[in-house]
Amino acid sequence: MPRSLIEVDNLSFGFRGQATDLVEGVSLALNRNETLCIVGESGCGKSVTALSLMGLLPPDATRISSGTITFEGEAIPADDFRRLSTLRGDRMAMIFQEPMTSLNPAYKIGDQITEAVRAHRGGSKAEARDRALQALEQVGIPAAKQRLGEYPHQLSGGMRQRVMIAMALVNDPSVLIADEPTTALDVTVQAQILDLIASLQDRSGMGTIMITHDLGVVAQVATRVAVMYAGRIVEIGTAQEIFDDPQHPYTIGLMSSVPKLTGPRQRLSTVPGLVPTPDRMPEGCRFATRCPFAQSVCATVPPLAPVAGDHRVACHFAPLETRLEAV
């Protein structure tokens, strides 16, 4: 069996009617029992990248420019929406930020999970119901049997997210994609949900792709980290490389902007300006319009080049401390 569960090679796509690709040249790999975090701010393309892996982009409105998704050894062109959607809910599952809008309010929880089992596995209703009950118990829902007959509005936010996770994992997928799974939750509940995902991953060996804007969550759960800005990966490496030895000015700016619980309480360094809109993407390095180090060479696209091992960064001036001073 191949080591990588999923490999994304040179994925680029945009929406029809727009000349620029929203996501450009994204390559990623996810291994068994690993968590890959894709981190970035609103509009950086992290969520649409996840949707594209699941075949969830609207086919009529999407223009795939390039890309192959290799799933457990099977190479699937990124525009084969049909093949990708047969994997969805079965081999790949996804959970979203807002569990209330992802669950159908008119159906009982048990029926929604049972449907997910039977759609992919067939079998009798009773078998599927047993499986659903097991899944709810697995995610630590108290009085699981009783919950099967309840509606989503009868649960708290944390419990709803547990139900979403149960539903996602009911068919034992090998890849879980979690899009801001704890953003809507209180911090103590967030901690419980992150622990739950980690323990389920340990048990099954699945790989998780977690999309988040929260660097604290990343530091806690990530094996590897990809930092996205304006549709491109600007830096990728192990969690330790990204946090202890960040290279890209955007990664550094993002980390400088986050208030922390320790260390001196000083004025935050920010990332000045705003994210460029898709119709006004700068030529060359897309971060150049906000980068305090930008120079004329930044009008050409910097390659995502290795710093050490698998740690890669897309900046003409990496490493900053030697290259900047040489200029």
Add this chain to the structure above:
Amino acid sequence: MAETILEAVDLKKHFRSGGGLGRKASTVRAVDGVSLKVRQGETFAIVGESGCGKSTLARLLMRLLEPTEGDALFEGKSIAGLKGRELRELRREMQFVFQDPFSSLNPRMTVGKLIGEPLEVHAPSLSASDRRAKVAELLGRVGLRPEHADRYPHEFSGGQRQRIGIARALATGPRVLIGDEPVSALDVSVQAQVINRLHDLKDEFDLTLVIIAHDLAVIRHMSDRVAVMYLGQIVELGTADQVFETPRHPYTRALLSAVPEPVFGTARERIALNGETPSPANPPAGCRFHTRCPFARPDCATRVPELREIADGQSAACHYSEEITAEHGSGSHPEPPARTAGAERRFALYAQAIADRQA
């Protein structure tokens, strides 16, 4: 010590909830006996998880809600009975900044009109051209340009809209600004811009800030003193340094331990809380936190703890605060491990470049 500008005296707000269709109505004790003093010129933060009553408390403090019991005092004067001109006067002195800059600005009004509107109400003698000049000045203060006055809210990003909301709040020359999650809807890089801006404006306008938030790191960064709320009551109150370095209530300890720090290798032992927050319609007897407290002892279920001073300027509502600290240590976040020397150099270069650019 600075003077008290805003005070809550045993404030309570109970809402009736449910009822109808043969069901029994219940009483939600959103705020249930809160007393606190906000000092002139400080940034006072109220922190807690959803449903703890922090937003209700903020609205009581500026009389956007009528208290069920108790009172709020502005400069020593009760605001409960204010009407007409006196109430308008209070509105001018205290302004609110809302969480969601997408729903709190009227989409049909230009930015100039939005910021000028409070002036029409509170400074009707101002001529139209003076008002325009004032709007332009306010836009400049929050980091926008005068020509933005002719545009509509949808033309702006979230961070810019939040600045518009702040400019609008500043228009009447208030002395107190109350922000309900003023930066939580913003992206990290933009959030940092707005936090810095609020800090500068506080100095420039000699403001007192009351910040309601759930993000503990943001609170630590912005505030001088902090009140931690749980189920409608204050469980801990102290300076930011005290609350974050030596938390004295088990709930504060648990909250702090649950926050993931954006630093590699700081995964630490968390204080796991049992179950979920009980409903404020039916809070537990005794200490309201005892059902979830990992340190609870039998009498916590029956004896109500008072908010009592434990260190100079720091209070907590816990019978066993001293014993817990003695047994389990201070409860502060450990200092993070160092980054590589190259990374430290890069962060310094970045901070310098940003400072140069802003100068």
